[in-house]
Amino acid sequence: MTEGVETLVLEDSGYIGLVLEKLVSADLKVGDTLTIIGSDQEYTGILMPRASVGANSDHIVLKLENGYNIGVRLSAKAKVKKTKSRIVKKAKSSSKLDFKSHLPTVSILSTGGTIASKVDYQTGAVNPALTAQDLYDTIPELQKHVNIRAEIVMSKLSENISPSDWTIIAKKAASHIRDGIDGLVIAHGTDTLSYTGAALSFALQNLPVPIALVGSQRSSDRPSSDASLNLIHATDFVSRGNIAEVSIVMHGETSDSFTYAHRAVRTRKCHTSRRDAFQSINSTPLFRIDNSGITELVTPICRRDSSRKISVKPKFEKKVALIKIHPGTSPNLIDFLTSSGFRGIVLEGTGLGHSSKNLQEAISSAIESDILVAMTSQCINGRINMNVYRSGVELLECGVIPCEDMIAETALVKMMWILGNTQSIKKARKQMVTNLVGEIGMRSEYEEYHYDVEGDAD
Amino acid sequence: MTEGVETLVLEDSGYIGLVLEKLVSADLKVGDTLTIIGSDQEYTGILMPRASVGANSDHIVLKLENGYNIGVRLSAKAKVKKTKSRIVKKAKSSSKLDFKSHLPTVSILSTGGTIASKVDYQTGAVNPALTAQDLYDTIPELQKHVNIRAEIVMSKLSENISPSDWTIIAKKAASHIRDGIDGLVIAHGTDTLSYTGAALSFALQNLPVPIALVGSQRSSDRPSSDASLNLIHATDFVSRGNIAEVSIVMHGETSDSFTYAHRAVRTRKCHTSRRDAFQSINSTPLFRIDNSGITELVTPICRRDSSRKISVKPKFEKKVALIKIHPGTSPNLIDFLTSSGFRGIVLEGTGLGHSSKNLQEAISSAIESDILVAMTSQCINGRINMNVYRSGVELLECGVIPCEDMIAETALVKMMWILGNTQSIKKARKQMVTNLVGEIGMRSEYEEYHYDVEGDAD
Numbered sequence: 001m002t003e004g005v006e007t008l009v010l011e012d013s014g015y016i017g018l019v020l021e022k023l024v025s026a027d028l029k030v031g032d033t034l035t036i037i038g039s040d041q042e043y044t045g046i047l048m049p050r051a052s053v054g055a056n057s058d059h060i061v062l063k064l065e066n067g068y069n070i071g072v073r074l075s076a077k078a079k080v081k082k083t084k085s086r087i088v089k090k091a092k093s094s095s096k097l098d099f100k101s102h103l104p105t106v107s108i109l110s111t112g113g114t115i116a117s118k119v120d121y122q123t124g125a126v127n128p129a130l131t132a133q134d135l136y137d138t139i140p141e142l143q144k145h146v147n148i149r150a151e152i153v154m155s156k157l158s159e160n161i162s163p164s165d166w167t168i169i170a171k172k173a174a175s176h177i178r179d180g181i182d183g184l185v186i187a188h189g190t191d192t193l194s195y196t197g198a199a200l201s202f203a204l205q206n207l208p209v210p211i212a213l214v215g216s217q218r219s220s221d222r223p224s225s226d227a228s229l230n231l232i233h234a235t236d237f238v239s240r241g242n243i244a245e246v247s248i249v250m251h252g253e254t255s256d257s258f259t260y261a262h263r264a265v266r267t268r269k270c271h272t273s274r275r276d277a278f279q280s281i282n283s284t285p286l287f288r289i290d291n292s293g294i295t296e297l298v299t300p301i302c303r304r305d306s307s308r309k310i311s312v313k314p315k316f317e318k319k320v321a322l323i324k325i326h327p328g329t330s331p332n333l334i335d336f337l338t339s340s341g342f343r344g345i346v347l348e349g350t351g352l353g354h355s356s357k358n359l360q361e362a363i364s365s366a367i368e369s370d371i372l373v374a375m376t377s378q379c380i381n382g383r384i385n386m387n388v389y390r391s392g393v394e395l396l397e398c399g400v401i402p403c404e405d406m407i408a409e410t411a412l413v414k415m416m417w418i419l420g421n422t423q424s425i426k427k428a429r430k431q432m433v434t435n436l437v438g439e440i441g442m443r444s445e446y447e448e449y450h451y452d453v454e455g456d457a458d
Numbered sequence: 459m460t461e462g463v464e465t466l467v468l469e470d471s472g473y474i475g476l477v478l479e480k481l482v483s484a485d486l487k488v489g490d491t492l493t494i495i496g497s498d499q500e501y502t503g504i505l506m507p508r509a510s511v512g513a514n515s516d517h518i519v520l521k522l523e524n525g526y527n528i529g530v531r532l533s534a535k536a537k538v539k540k541t542k543s544r545i546v547k548k549a550k551s552s553s554k555l556d557f558k559s560h561l562p563t564v565s566i567l568s569t570g571g572t573i574a575s576k577v578d579y580q581t582g583a584v585n586p587a588l589t590a591q592d593l594y595d596t597i598p599e600l601q602k603h604v605n606i607r608a609e610i611v612m613s614k615l616s617e618n619i620s621p622s623d624w625t626i627i628a629k630k631a632a633s634h635i636r637d638g639i640d641g642l643v644i645a646h647g648t649d650t651l652s653y654t655g656a657a658l659s660f661a662l663q664n665l666p667v668p669i670a671l672v673g674s675q676r677s678s679d680r681p682s683s684d685a686s687l688n689l690i691h692a693t694d695f696v697s698r699g700n701i702a703e704v705s706i707v708m709h710g711e712t713s714d715s716f717t718y719a720h721r722a723v724r725t726r727k728c729h730t731s732r733r734d735a736f737q738s739i740n741s742t743p744l745f746r747i748d749n750s751g752i753t754e755l756v757t758p759i760c761r762r763d764s765s766r767k768i769s770v771k772p773k774f775e776k777k778v779a780l781i782k783i784h785p786g787t788s789p790n791l792i793d794f795l796t797s798s799g800f801r802g803i804v805l806e807g808t809g810l811g812h813s814s815k816n817l818q819e820a821i822s823s824a825i826e827s828d829i830l831v832a833m834t835s836q837c838i839n840g841r842i843n844m845n846v847y848r849s850g851v852e853l854l855e856c857g858v859i860p861c862e863d864m865i866a867e868t869a870l871v872k873m874m875w876i877l878g879n880t881q882s883i884k885k886a887r888k889q890m891v892t893n894l895v896g897e898i899g900m901r902s903e904y905e906e907y908h909y910d911v912e913g914d915a916d
Binding site: 166191192270272316321324325327329330336354355378384409416 | 615616617618619620621623624648649650653654727728729730731732735774776777778779780781782783784785786787788790791794795798806807808809810811812813814815816835836837838839840841842843847848849867870874
């Protein structure tokens with residue numbers, strides 16, 4: 001419902017059969033207000049187009065006065081009548097986009113997704129556009145504190161963002177930063193937001209100013225949308241936060257009270273729909289942002305320094321796979337990757353970083369073919385330790401690279417980036433286990449004392 | 459370090475080079491007590507064998523008096539001396555195994571892993587054995603409340619447990635239950651414990667009594683081990699808890715205060731090493747077990763009923779794969795599964811259940827080849843909803859089966875089980891979306907009112 005829906009023609013709006021018939025005979029168009037009269041209930045709202053053609057074909061989607069969209073099942077007996085024709089809006093007079101020299105300047109790049117959209121409140125149609133003007137119109141609060149430069153880099157649902165898109169976004173981000181802005185916000189769909197965040201963390205080196213990726217779990221035409229708060233906080237944060245890293249700014253809890261700035265390489269989307277879906281894994285968020293300001297939560301952080309010159313290494317190797325190990329994983333799957341010219345495999349092993357014995361030969365043979373094979377854990381939380389059990393020790397002996405407490409998604413992106421920038425397996429192996437931008441955490445204090453306390457990683 | 463280490467011969471104990479030399483010249487054997495004298499510190503403990511040959515070859519592993527194992531790095535200058543020879547233990551006199559007719563009877567099956575092990579406290583060697591006698595010796599508390607029957611079904615680290623092992627365990631479990639026991643405990647390694655739990659949930663039907671799987675995150679030779687509490691609670695729970703489902707009993711928090719009984723199909727290991735690693739996903743645990751008793755947390759629960767006759771459907775189809783979608787996932791991977799005779803694929807999609815557009819053709823072609831393709835979310839928490847965005851709608855139109863709020867691991871096991879028991883694709887599709895044993899939760903209340911509130915699933 002939130003993208004690509006721009007037509008007002010009823011026949012193209014997703015309705016079929018009985019429902020379409022009733023709508024046509026009531027002379028209804030998308031955007032009109034209608035009332036559905038059932039045997040014991042009435043619903044009044046604006047007729048919305050349908051995103052879903054297949055399922056629930058007997059439902060009408062209405063936007064209620066409170067802003068929510070609901071689906072009402074239409075029984076054969078129910079009546080439908082038009083109560084108001086849609087209002088065709090005139091172009092708004094633009095608010096002024098004055099450059100105020102005493103304010104910081106922030107660039108906002110949009111890549112697509114729910115957040116990078118402008119909603120027509122009459123039709124519910126969502127246009128994949130985000131210009132500075134759109135932003136000022138939608139969120140007037142923004143212009144109080146910053147000058148905004150906005151650019152549409154691409155318009156993609158984030159499930160369609162590919163490693164080659166990361167390259168485009170990285171280059172565009174670098175170009176804005178070289179212009180001397182004070183901070184950069186990237187609006188992005190939430191599905192793969194943390195993958196892109198990790199990609200930029202590796203690709204953009206020697207950052208002088210912060211970058212915040214921001215998304216929205218609910219489309220901005222809904223009263224429960226998190227788009228405004230996330231965008232306002234992200235913009236405020238990059239304009240004055242004392243940091244020069246890539247972070248992800250999203251709701252800290254389900255209510256509209258505060259956001260966190262997470263270190264991108266440590267973040268994953270941990271819920272399909274909650275507004276606080278994004279969480280820092282094996283680490284704490286970097287900053288908390290609320291009405292009282294920006295509170296720093298951890299050190300060390302790479303600090304803002306306008307004298308630094310950004311450098312860009314935007315290449316990513318696509319022939320890298322992420323394989324989650326499970327009972328019954330076929331060794332043929334690994335063999336297929338080996339014979340298909342893959343250059344890297346990140347395993348999501350079980351527990352402390354294990355795979356079943358019957359995969360060892362395939363893994364070993366991949367490594368002998370100069371494929372980089374690294375181990376993470378499907379537990380998500382905690383550190384792998386391949387020295388505790390025989391299964392881990394044997395994989396290390398095969399040459400599997402232990403990824404410590406790095407999350408699997410970040411390990412994948414890191415490997416794609418490393419292999420995009422070097423042909424040397426030796427160098428690549430070394431870089432995988434080196435903490436480059438905070439993606440690998442320190443071991444516990446025991447190591448400081450030359451202790452290896454077995455099995456203890458919490 | 460916890461399995462397969464049974465030798466006391468120093469040369470086979472994993473030590474090499476300088477460390478081996480020093481140990482040999484001090485006439486040390488595994489099991490002896492030694493003192494390491496460094497420039498500013500001394501360590502005294504029992505010499506342990508090393509699991510890890512490759513890494514840290516300059517470390518000696520010592521068991522300290524407090525039971526912890528530590529690795530001490532040996533500098534060239536450090537001295538090593540023997541302070542006590544190992545004590546060779548005599549066979550213990552057995553405690554009596556009387557059958558007390560007024561007590562409930564519980565069977566404990568061991569499959570391997572850290573929990574199903576008996577530790578020799580002198581050598582630290584862990585023997586993969588778990589007889590009733592071993593249990594009484596190790597955990598005398600057990601015999602106060604129940605009669606125990608124990609059987610070693612297999613002795614495997616759980617990363618090596620395969621779907622054909624599930625079949626063996628299911629049959630053995632059914633055989634014990636048919637003997638009229640009051641409850642069944644299965645000791646299992648933690649790595650794939652929840653996969654086995656899900657497998658038994660589907661394979662064992664019409665259960666008269668409860669089954670609890672139990673594991674240990676820390677080996678039982680350590681003071682911080684969770685083995686005893688988990689085993690005592692699991693045994694107590696199945697002996698008198700009013701439930702006839704498959705559950706997982708593990709620590710509820712990091713301290714030794716209480717355990718939870720989770721519904722197995724809803725549980726996943728969410729931390730590599732913490733004792734409270736196991737968590738209920740998209741649901742709450744079923745029971746809380748502590749010193750004050752067994753507290754029920756949710757209903758509905760399938761209740762204990764000794765008149766019920768168990769039936770077993772222990773077959774699992776191995777040709778089922780779990781594929782986690784990420785930016786850059788190659789369609790060739792799906793095509794490979796299609797051309798290799800796979801019968802099912804569970805996708806871990808992004809967000810609400812999406813994959814990138816460029817995978818659609820491969821997915822569609824798999825489905826046309828009668829491969830069952832189902833969608834779960836890599837977010838882990840929350841429900842998928844493929845009706846919100848175009849990417850989801852298009853996958854539904856291809857014939858992808860939406861797995862609602864089922865976790866990916868359970869969806870995989872369920873599909874293996876369904877395809878092991880039917881050749882009918884139509885029947886298999888229907889079973890995948892039907893809640894069989896609590897693996898799929900109810901939709902939110904909105905559905906009760908025929909509402910589809912888009913994007914809302916929390």
